Amino acid sequence: MEIRLITPPADPVFLPMTFPAYGHLLTVEVGPKLLGEAGSPPVQPVALGGFSGPKAVGLALLALPLAGDDGAELLSVYLVPHCRGQGWGRALVRAAETMAARAGFAKLGAVWTEGSSGSGWWVKVSQELGWEPPARRTLSVLFTAEQALRFPWLDRFPVREGCEIVPFVSVTQAEMEALKTSQEQSPWIAPDLVPWRYVEEGFEERTSVALRAPDGIMGWVINHAPGPQWLRFTCSYIRKDWGRRGRILPLFSESIHRMVEAGFTQASFVAPVRHPTMVQFVEKHMAPWAHKVRWTWGSTKKLQHEPQGARQAW
Numbered sequence: 001m002e003i004r005l006i007t008p009p010a011d012p013v014f015l016p017m018t019f020p021a022y023g024h025l026l027t028v029e030v031g032p033k034l035l036g037e038a039g040s041p042p043v044q045p046v047a048l049g050g051f052s053g054p055k056a057v058g059l060a061l062l063a064l065p066l067a068g069d070d071g072a073e074l075l076s077v078y079l080v081p082h083c084r085g086q087g088w089g090r091a092l093v094r095a096a097e098t099m100a101a102r103a104g105f106a107k108l109g110a111v112w113t114e115g116s117s118g119s120g121w122w123v124k125v126s127q128e129l130g131w132e133p134p135a136r137r138t139l140s141v142l143f144t145a146e147q148a149l150r151f152p153w154l155d156r157f158p159v160r161e162g163c164e165i166v167p168f169v170s171v172t173q174a175e176m177e178a179l180k181t182s183q184e185q186s187p188w189i190a191p192d193l194v195p196w197r198y199v200e201e202g203f204e205e206r207t208s209v210a211l212r213a214p215d216g217i218m219g220w221v222i223n224h225a226p227g228p229q230w231l232r233f234t235c236s237y238i239r240k241d242w243g244r245r246g247r248i249l250p251l252f253s254e255s256i257h258r259m260v261e262a263g264f265t266q267a268s269f270v271a272p273v274r275h276p277t278m279v280q281f282v283e284k285h286m287a288p289w290a291h292k293v294r295w296t297w298g299s300t301k302k303l304q305h306e307p308q309g310a311r312q313a314w
């Protein structure tokens with residue numbers, strides 16, 4: 001097998017060789033990593049084609065972020081069935097490592113879902129190639145509207161007196177500014193869960209809600225709609241001193257009722273391991289009623305500096 005860098009326009013033969021969500025990256029031009037995903041960071045895709053003679057038989061797809069400290073990401077590796085089992089998959093991974101190092105990245109990362117096809121291969125090969133041991137990254141649950149209506153905590157916890165749950169879209173600019181100021185003065189919101197970025201990036205307006213207290217906005221459940229009937233609970237938070245004894249549950253309850261009313265039939269919730277209370281919440285209060293519960297894993301490889309190092313250009 002010969003491995004070559006794919007230049008635009010990529011041959012459509014490569015399209016079935018990666019996940020549908022990454023198909024647009026085969027333009028090999030700068031664009032969002034995920035389409036239709038507000039805030040998805042722009043990346044430079046890199047496609048490495050595997051050829052047996054003139055025939056395309058494999059693909060490794062990478063995303064090189066244009067900004068920030070994240071390393072490069074290996075998105076997928078694929079070989080047509082009759083070319084498997086000859087070490088070519090491993091060769092594509094090595095080529096991806098070399099490409100990322102040449103682009104000036106200090107590390108290459110990969111994420112995958114536990115039990116997915118190819119994960120056994122990946123765990124074996126990544127260890128052989130000196131990647132760091134896999135670590136859990138997120139716990140995700142998928143549930144239907146009917147399953148959500150059976151969560152035992154639904155509607156069981158009242159909203160604290162003097163507070164009200166309002167559509168997130170009705171949070172005023174002044175309230176948002178007040179949140180930002182209080183965060184600047186004494187940070188209380190986990191940086192990845194601040195709500196104001198969604199004002200710019202967009203959110204699902206019918207189901208996203210906020211908790212308005214006399215002192216201002218204290219909590220929020222902000223959602224997105226990756227599909228016409230699929231709702232994703234993206235960002236939920238409540239001020240810690242308000243969070244005890246199920247204080248965020250009225251927000252989720254309201255959001256779930258709105259989800260049903262809006263006609264969403266499926267929902268997903270992803271808890272990153274860096275938020276252990278969220279993971280515990282999902283394990284205890286959502287997973288037992290959900291039809292799919294999955295861990296995602298990740299690992300990275302530290303790359304040797306390659307002299308060609310200009311970060312973005314190809």
Ligand SMILES: CC(C)(COP(=O)(O)OP(=O)(O)OC[C@H]1O[C@@H](n2cnc3c(N)ncnc32)[C@H](O)[C@@H]1OP(=O)(O)O)[C@@H](O)C(=O)NCCC(=O)NCCS
Nearest residue numbers: 076077078079084085086087088089090117118120121124
């Ligand atoms: C996964 C895939 C890329 C592997 O390609 P490949 O060329 O067959 O892999 P290699 O020959 O380089 O395999 C390297 C080693 O992994 C082993 N291996 C292959 N599949 C394995 C599995 N499911 N579990 C554990 N080890 C596996 C091979 O036996 C080989 O070990 P060896 O060198 O000790 O014999 C290929 O099967 C494929 O395209 N699958 C469909 C897409 C996919 O699942 N991609 C991965 C996630 S994006």
